[in-house]
Amino acid sequence: MAQTFEEISPADFFYRNRDIAGFTNPTRAIFTAIRELVENSLDAAEQIGVPPDIYVRLTLEGKTTHGTEIYKLRIEDNGSGIPPRYIPAAFGQVLFGSKYKLKQMRGTFGLGGTMAILYGQITTHRPAYVVSSTGGARIFMYRLMIDIQRNRPIILEKRTMLNKTGWRGTIVEFSLEGDYFRAMPKILEYFKQTAVMNPYANLTFVDPRGRLYIFRRVTTRMPPPPKETKPHPYGIDVELLQRLIQITDCKNMLDFLKKHFHRIGDNIARKFLEFAEIDFLKDPKKLTHDEIVHLARAMKSFPDFLPPDASCLSPLGEELLRAGILKELKPEFIAVCQRKPSTYAGHPFIVEVAVAYGGEIPRKNDFILYRFANRIPLLYDEASDVSFKVIHSINWRRYRVTPDMPIAILVHICSTKIPYKTVGKEFIADRPEVKKEILNGIREVARQLQRYLSKREYAERQRRRLNIFAKYLPKIAEFSTKLAGMEQPPDINGLLRSVEKLGLES
Amino acid sequence: MVSNRKVSALERKKEVLENLKRFGAEIYKQMMLGRFPQIQMPSRSIENIYYNPELRQYVLGNKTVRRSARNIRHIRPFTQLVWAAYFAYELTSQRKTSTLRDVYYSSQAYEVPFKDQPESNSIITDLETVIGFSREDFNIFPEERSAVFGDLTIEYTVPGYEGKRLNLTSHPDGVMIGPALTSAEFVKTSADKVIAIEKGGLFTRFIEERVHEKFNAILVLTAGQAPRATRHFIHRLNKELELPVYIFTDGDPWGMHIAMVIISGSANAAHLRELTTPDAKWSGVWATDIVDYKLPTDPLTEIDIKRLYELQRDPRYKDKLWQREIKTFLKIRRKAEQEAFSRYGLTYIVDEYLPAKLEET
Ligand SMILES: Nc1ncnc2c1ncn2[C@@H]1O[C@H](COP(=O)(O)OP(=O)(O)OP(=O)(O)O)[C@@H](O)[C@H]1O
Ligand SMILES: [Mg+2]
Numbered sequence: 001m002a003q004t005f006e007e008i009s010p011a012d013f014f015y016r017n018r019d020i021a022g023f024t025n026p027t028r029a030i031f032t033a034i035r036e037l038v039e040n041s042l043d044a045a046e047q048i049g050v051p052p053d054i055y056v057r058l059t060l061e062g063k064t065t066h067g068t069e070i071y072k073l074r075i076e077d078n079g080s081g082i083p084p085r086y087i088p089a090a091f092g093q094v095l096f097g098s099k100y101k102l103k104q105m106r107g108t109f110g111l112g113g114t115m116a117i118l119y120g121q122i123t124t125h126r127p128a129y130v131v132s133s134t135g136g137a138r139i140f141m142y143r144l145m146i147d148i149q150r151n152r153p154i155i156l157e158k159r160t161m162l163n164k165t166g167w168r169g170t171i172v173e174f175s176l177e178g179d180y181f182r183a184m185p186k187i188l189e190y191f192k193q194t195a196v197m198n199p200y201a202n203l204t205f206v207d208p209r210g211r212l213y214i215f216r217r218v219t220t221r222m223p224p225p226p227k228e229t230k231p232h233p234y235g236i237d238v239e240l241l242q243r244l245i246q247i248t249d250c251k252n253m254l255d256f257l258k259k260h261f262h263r264i265g266d267n268i269a270r271k272f273l274e275f276a277e278i279d280f281l282k283d284p285k286k287l288t289h290d291e292i293v294h295l296a297r298a299m300k301s302f303p304d305f306l307p308p309d310a311s312c313l314s315p316l317g318e319e320l321l322r323a324g325i326l327k328e329l330k331p332e333f334i335a336v337c338q339r340k341p342s343t344y345a346g347h348p349f350i351v352e353v354a355v356a357y358g359g360e361i362p363r364k365n366d367f368i369l370y371r372f373a374n375r376i377p378l379l380y381d382e383a384s385d386v387s388f389k390v391i392h393s394i395n396w397r398r399y400r401v402t403p404d405m406p407i408a409i410l411v412h413i414c415s416t417k418i419p420y421k422t423v424g425k426e427f428i429a430d431r432p433e434v435k436k437e438i439l440n441g442i443r444e445v446a447r448q449l450q451r452y453l454s455k456r457e458y459a460e461r462q463r464r465r466l467n468i469f470a471k472y473l474p475k476i477a478e479f480s481t482k483l484a485g486m487e488q489p490p491d492i493n494g495l496l497r498s499v500e501k502l503g504l505e506s
Numbered sequence: 507m508v509s510n511r512k513v514s515a516l517e518r519k520k521e522v523l524e525n526l527k528r529f530g531a532e533i534y535k536q537m538m539l540g541r542f543p544q545i546q547m548p549s550r551s552i553e554n555i556y557y558n559p560e561l562r563q564y565v566l567g568n569k570t571v572r573r574s575a576r577n578i579r580h581i582r583p584f585t586q587l588v589w590a591a592y593f594a595y596e597l598t599s600q601r602k603t604s605t606l607r608d609v610y611y612s613s614q615a616y617e618v619p620f621k622d623q624p625e626s627n628s629i630i631t632d633l634e635t636v637i638g639f640s641r642e643d644f645n646i647f648p649e650e651r652s653a654v655f656g657d658l659t660i661e662y663t664v665p666g667y668e669g670k671r672l673n674l675t676s677h678p679d680g681v682m683i684g685p686a687l688t689s690a691e692f693v694k695t696s697a698d699k700v701i702a703i704e705k706g707g708l709f710t711r712f713i714e715e716r717v718h719e720k721f722n723a724i725l726v727l728t729a730g731q732a733p734r735a736t737r738h739f740i741h742r743l744n745k746e747l748e749l750p751v752y753i754f755t756d757g758d759p760w761g762m763h764i765a766m767v768i769i770s771g772s773a774n775a776a777h778l779r780e781l782t783t784p785d786a787k788w789s790g791v792w793a794t795d796i797v798d799y800k801l802p803t804d805p806l807t808e809i810d811i812k813r814l815y816e817l818q819r820d821p822r823y824k825d826k827l828w829q830r831e832i833k834t835f836l837k838i839r840r841k842a843e844q845e846a847f848s849r850y851g852l853t854y855i856v857d858e859y860l861p862a863k864l865e866e867t
Binding site: 477 | 527529533534535537538578581582584585589592618
């Protein structure tokens, strides 16, 4: 039998492989859809430096023939809005996006939001509805479907309205199949953890039962926005080199290196070219394929490149992290630690770690672990995550801590390239450099926790002591007064004060 | 410390009250000066208990302990001690009596509860040490009661009975040695000796056989190990009435030790005086009696033998007689109860054995 060959479009590819994008089943799909759209909204607000206001509503529309439900999902934000000419592609074309840059954002692939809409279309055969304005004179409304085979949006309706109130933001609404009641715990957990990581955001969620969940901001301060960056030579590969050579207008290698790479100045460029035995003045476009392969290898082995700087990253910062934890977890004690920037394979990253103790943190048999990557909560596959492994490799007794204490540990990794193990963006691989930073961060906050616990224990002991004295001294005064046949009992307040002040011989 | 002078029971109570009051006043004074009160008292730890051959009893050495209300570990027992002193003062001045069990429960009414009976008992022992009197002197009595029978007239000092007299032959079961008798004054007696008996059965037999008349004796039932009130009572009979004391117990290490505690006291009471009667005699049943009278016996158990070896090393047992009897026990490896004499008839012990032993000791 003759084999048939066919080319499939990216949309078709993801349609056939929707598992890897997180649309495995109706439960997981509804969670992923909400998550992707919320993240797009957060990105859109942060991009213009506005504290996000995000409203999410999920309503039940009916049942399917196979026992699941059809829901309508609506998300409104106050973000950047989308210029009208990009709206159809942004939501109707897979692998179309504005975030293919080397700076930290939640979105990266140009896939998430569009996949959610694609999934909705497959399961309900209904169009999506998008309203957006960049704050200009007009508001744009589209009704779209996706031509899956051709990976192109089909515009069913387009309308333009006058923007009388100066509204800016985006509204997305579409129907999808799902199982909200199964997904509910994860969805609510997602909102709560998102609120921890975004203490400057207002999040509102109305669920299909009509319940209202509000996560209010406690600050309007936002972390400084990340800067765009050039690729670092340690993170380079042949593919990327070839692309850069294609687009460059530099006429010699010295200029080429200085212009297209991160932290290469004249001095380092010269040293490197000597090291790689490449002529300073060679035209990059004249490099042969073998020379390009050689160049890529040399970049990985040259020892004197400066480490990438972290200005392209946007960690939350210790103060905001503390505020987020305090507002959502309401613990008695928090220690936070932002590690210095580090790199793995030429990608800069920063680890932020926090430990929260007591208060409303529940007691479980194990520490509660909150994992975040580029401020996105990771809720699945905890046991495969590098943080989980690090936590369980630590000898906690050294910190006088046991897993049955009410303790939550939070690990946030931000990077231009998060070392996810899968496209599902759920857990982080064991990169030794990343592992080491997590370990050191946890050690630091554990030490602070230990200090706090022993201080608290000391204060508790002092309080108990004072109670004992306050209980017995009046009795001694009373009985000795009676025994001595006196009327006026001695004043014991001075003695109690000295107990408070001095501590005591034991 | 041991006084031969006859201290009247009433004077003694006065001294007890004064000591209790002085203790309270000392603490009061320290607190009025804005200090944490503290007290110093003789240590009752085992390293501070010595056998005093002159007094022929255990005494406390010079080591003292300081109890301070400033110390977190002391303040609770300190409070309990002050309360106990107050409680004892109230009891004694109102001439009421109480028991150790009572003390334990009473503390709860004052919100200075003891966690258990031993803790409460140990505070009372502290109070004895601090005040220098035994708890019976501040009207706290043990539960166990022993008895006395014989021609001794006493005069009560307890409320409601002041001036009332009683002859201790009035009741054929004997008269209980309780708080009222302990605090009574001795008026007169025709007896010329005291016979202390370990077991109730034999005590009754002696009364039935009129041992008190035949031998001119006051009979005291110790009912096993003599309670302190009984030891003090025997002490008074010996000191105030100058009567010699003879002790009859079972022929085994435990009987021997009942006699010894009456004679030389126990380490537990090293902080107290006037509980011992050093001149009292152990009259039997000896190990040598078992041999001489061919008494029916039981074999010594392992525990009996272990106890004998302990007693052999005990300083109170260093006299020739005791050492000889211990050796004999260890040799014959047998023991006998007082009732063993019944094999020769019910009156044999009174008619034959008793006169012989009183003669011998
Ligand atoms: N709420 C929004 N406001 C403004 N722009 C948006 C919004 N949602 C999506 N976009 C635009 O649409 C593009 C595609 O979004 P999509 O979620 O498909 O991919 P992404 O966010 O770039 O990457 P990822 O696959 O990681 O989510 C985004 O890059 C962004 O430019
Ligand atoms: Mg996205």
